[in-house]
Amino acid sequence: MAHEGITSIQNPQIKRLHQLLDRKGREAQGRFLVEGAHLVEEALKSAEVLTILYDNERDMDAACRRALENHPQGVQVIAASSAVLAKLSETKSPQGIVAEVKKSQADWSEWMKEKTAAQKDMLLLLLDEIQDPGNLGTILRTAEAAGVDGVVLGKGSVDLYNGKVMRSTMGSLFRLPVFTRSLSEVADEWKALGGHLLVSTLHEKSVSYDQVGYEQKTAIVIGNEGRGVSATMIERADHLVHIPIYGQAESLNAAVAAGVFVYEAQRKRKDRLS
Amino acid sequence: MAHEGITSIQNPQIKRLHQLLDRKGREAQGRFLVEGAHLVEEALKSAEVLTILYDNERDMDAACRRALENHPQGVQVIAASSAVLAKLSETKSPQGIVAEVKKSQADWSEWMKEKTAAQKDMLLLLLDEIQDPGNLGTILRTAEAAGVDGVVLGKGSVDLYNGKVMRSTMGSLFRLPVFTRSLSEVADEWKALGGHLLVSTLHEKSVSYDQVGYEQKTAIVIGNEGRGVSATMIERADHLVHIPIYGQAESLNAAVAAGVFVYEAQRKRKDRLS
Structure with a gap:
């Protein structure tokens, strides 16, 4: 019986999609791949999906079918x-379904203008050269869970559309406004709008994360895994802040630190309301 | 010039050490491997190191030399x-130095007896079938940073001595008391000693993590990444607790959740003292 569908990894469309596994290809095409039924479903809900490829040589589970x-x-x-699905997969066990998704076109300046008009106490997370894709994905998942309004990736970060970032976000990327910008420009703009800038660092002048207010318009800066901010x-x-280290560990994982900061911010905000 | 050192991956000692890359081999020999100068240094400070192997075909950096x-x-x-070092490495870029370390022989009952006599407000973390080695390592690193007194791994967890766990701990494993035990037995013992048991779950009866006290002797239970506790x-x-999810994310990463819990515990304890 003839196979109905694409069987050759030399097929031009497959070759083009394969380029999306690299940052260069993603930047040239303005698109990226997501793998697995869960991420494909999330992309269909909140992003512009162009293509879905599925493995018709194996049984489809309920999530794939959906x-x-x-x-x-x-x-x-x-x-x-x-074989084609394996070619487009970065994981040891290909999930049998992949989607090609258009990168978000959200405009930072417009978003900021609208958000600022609508909301007085925005909470932003600014990421200064986060390098590990698992860390970046987990930070985005945490930011969305904690109700952070938006995230800005500084230049020199790992690519937002890296497959491992995608998988670690658990789909949060599709629901959370994320921008890639010069952080110093964003910081200047933010302060001009009256926003507070809290910078996470073990600098000698930094104060404990629970000793500052988060009730106003606040942006928290998290630094590179090795070098910091x-x-x-x-x-x-406006304030240098740190999470105290009680043991001999040198530092916290960047995603754990981000979680402790954003939940402290929300805890303080909630206390103010109650 | 003849190579001074072991060059054959068929060497019996190398074959024996290679078995330590698998859980089965680690359990049979009661030993494990750590890779990289930083982890080897930490092991030398706080654990029983039996063997160090180094790559004498490449330049040694300062940390290796130390x-x-x-x-x-x-x-x-x-x-x-x-080639021998590569055979004993699990990473893409072998670090050129590996140590064989004896597993800790710390006895749970003895440790508990001594700790309980010395300290009234112990803080424990109990991990219920954490599966991802990166999560387990990051939880241990976080626990040590936050000054948690000890960690108990329930049966069915990923192996503590897995190489990826090691690398994610950043050496915390050597400084933090960690035990592998039946969690239900530990919970019963803990409660018999007057300890409080807080269980992290999105159960309908659970209360927000910041609405309970952590000042007494407290153990916090963190569940499996998919199934929970x-x-x-x-x-x-004694209390079911959860970290509120403000966005549409389904849950937090287990290591981030552990971080938010243990830092809330320390924040409350510090507030009591001040």
Whole structure:
């Protein structure tokens, strides 16, 4: 019986999609791949999905079937062989379903203008050269869970659309406004709008994270896993803050630190209301 | 020039050490491997190191040299080829130095007896089938940073001595008392000693993590990444607690959740003292 669908990894469309596994290809095409039924479903809910490829050589589970049945018109659905799906997968056990998604076109200046008009106590997270894709994904998942309004990635960060980032976000990327910008420009803009800038650092002048207020318009800066935050962000800080280290550990994981900060911010905000 | 050191991956000692990359081998031999100068240094400070192997085909950095110079008598130091070091490495870029370390022999009952006599407000973390090695390592690193007194791994967890766990701990494992025990037995023992048991769950009866006290002797239970905590721990809980989710994310990463809990505990304890 002939295979109905794409079986060759030399197929031009597969070759083009394969380029999306690299940052360069994603930047050239303005698109990225997500793998697995859960992420494909989340992308269908909140992003512009262009193509879905599924493995028609294996049994489809319920989540896969749901993703394939509920796509809007205009999404191209392609059956392909297991070998083709494996070619487009970065994981040891390919999930049998992959979607090609358009990068978000959200405009930072417009978003800031609208948000600032609508909300007095915005909470932002600014990420200064986070390098580990698992950390970045977990930070985005945490930020969304904690109700952070938006996240800004500084230049020099790991690519937001890296597959491992995607998988660690658990879909949060599709629901959370995330921008890639120069952090020093964002900090200047933020302060001009009356926003507070808290910079996480073990600097000698930094105070404990629970000794500052988070009730106003606040942005929290989290630094690189090894080097911490850059001097240019420290200069711009309204407060330098740190999470105390009681043991001999040198530091906290960046995603854990982000979690402790944003939940302290929400706890203080909630206490004010009650 | 002849190579001075082990060059064959068929060498019996190398074959024996290679078995330590698997849980089965680690359990049979009661030993494990750590890779990289930083972890080797930490192991030398706080654990029983039996053997150090280093790559004598490449330049040694300062940290490697320090680890090799500061080992106590009785540690066997072996020069070997890059191929041998690669054979004992689980990472893409072998670090050029590996140590064989004896598993800790700390006795739970003795530790508990001594600790309980010395300290009224112990803080424990109980981990109920944490599966992801990166999560487990990050939880241990966080626990040590936050000054948690000890951690208990329930049966069915990922192996504590897994290489990825090691690397994610950043050395905390060597400084933090960690035990592998039946969690329900530990919970019963803890409660018999007057300890409080807080169980993290999104159960309908659970209260927000910041609405309970942590000032007394407290153990916090963190559940499996997918299934959460087991019914047997929920039954034993003094309080069911959760971290509120403000966005649409389904849950927090287990290590982030552990961080938010233990830092809230320390914040409340510090407030009491001040």
